[in-house]
Amino acid sequence: MPAPSIKKVLIVDDERDLVGPLALRLKASGLYEVAVAYDGMDGLARAEQFRPDAALIDLAMPGLDGWHLCRRLREDPRTRRTKVIVMTAWLSPDLGRRALAEGVSQLLLKPFEEADLLKALEDESAAVKACGGGRAP
């Protein structure tokens, strides 16, 4: 397998019990370097420092929620190119539209298959390569 163009992944979710196994799964794949955060503000701080290629972000979080975190990542030149994958348990009717508007690359509906998570990251890697490092269309 060629080396993925996404290497650094940040997981942001206030559900600590989920963050652990997800981080373990990504690390175990041997493809990713993983950082974790347990709320939006913490996620923002980690992102500025860690400069992830992709961020897995939960939507409902105390303080800075997932949508606001997305926007803050987009506004910061250091994290503007970070691919955002949103994880949520709530499939609301306008979720898809909102995700598109906020520049979210993928949606994962909890509970998701581990394979779907890995596939989402692979797809983003492929998109990054296809666009020469730019954002996916």
Next chain:
Amino acid sequence: MSQRARVLLIEDDPDCALLMSTFINEACGGALTYVLEIAESLSAGLALLARQEYDVVLLDLMLPDSQGLDTLVQVRARAPSLPVVVLTNLAQDDAGLQAIAQGAQDFLTKDKLDAGRLRHAIAFALARDRMFHQMEKLVDGSPDGMVIVDRGRTVRYANAAALSLFGRAREEFVGRPFEFPLTPDQAVELKLPGSSGEERAAEMRVADIEWKGYPACVATIRDVSELKKLEKARAEVAERRHTDQLKDQLLSTVAHELRTPLSVVKAVVGTLRDRLAGPLTGEQDEMIGIADRHISRLTRLLTNFLDLTRLESRRSRVSPQDLDPLALVQEVCEGVRMANRGRPIALHFEFPDALPSVRVDADMIAQVLGNLLDNALRFARTRVSVRAAASEKTVEISVADDGPGIPADKLADLFDKFVQLDRPKGGEGYKGTGLGLAISREIMTLNGGRVWAENAPVRGACFRFTLPLTPASGAAPPEEEPSARALD
């Protein structure tokens, strides 16, 4: 016709009164009969007018307690539409004309009595009364109750509907005080005793009118019991719908809330299963496998449940596209074939070379076909067959198995929520959610198609569904909106 004219003569001169009565007798011959009452002053006349009904008033303008036109004005104030014939003297030449200007019907000169004119005046008054009776008949036939109440709150008239509503005989009601409040221009609700004990609701409206020349009120009473019952039933339906909505909302919230802890359990069990947290003994592996399967089952149940509530509440966005049904069906079937490799059930596909284009939501139809195949594979013994064929207006897809078939008593409610058939003994550990067919039916309805079940002639069940063809010259399908489905 023998109708008696009720004549009130207001005249203070007894000689003149006697003369008049003779003259009236002369004027009223044949069919025209009369009853005459005489008042000797204006006040006595007004008192009689207040007590009784008359058809015509013969009025002397020169009375001990009132003289001139003012006499007429006062009589007309008491009985505005009662015909008044004014009696004048020859000397008061223009008094008669002035009286007509003040609303008198006619005038007669005492010194020169004209029997023809008097007869005419009385006949006119009677004709007016006949018209009044016709009107009364009309009113009496009205399905709404109508009650005329005078200023003294005495009931002067009640039609049949009113008597029936109040449950009274005419003699118990007319001529007696009216016991309900009379508020004009405002609907008042009355509670009336019904014939069989139950209370009836009636709506009463009151308007000022003139009754036979007297100021009065008309109360119109309408039985609104049925309307009230209907309103109550409607309110109950709305209430039930609201409760249903709350229940759906609650269930949806619960289902969503369950997804978060479920995702944690799934991730943790997946970590153990894939030995990311270390090696497992054979027994541990087996136990983890059981947990993993049931997590999948719970996930399916929640997903289906949320799908169904979304479909039922019509919150699902349908994105119909013109597409080749063959490609869609083949793709789903191939996916199922791949997933079922190694199982001892033969998948048999029978498709024509080409099918006409259909207009449906591809993802939704794929879900329906997936559900039906899933069911068939669970019930089949050796074989599942999928067929597709075009008819005049639709493309029909059928999924048949060679399982036990559907018991006759389950055919009707098979597509209801949580209806499940007993699976054959020795079936695999996979259990359905009982929602797949309910979802399929909702989807087919939203897509303008139909899904139904039947038993195959020999053995097994056969599920069929139809897809509507792309209209020959129809408008283009609506543009697809970005949806969560397109993204996830």
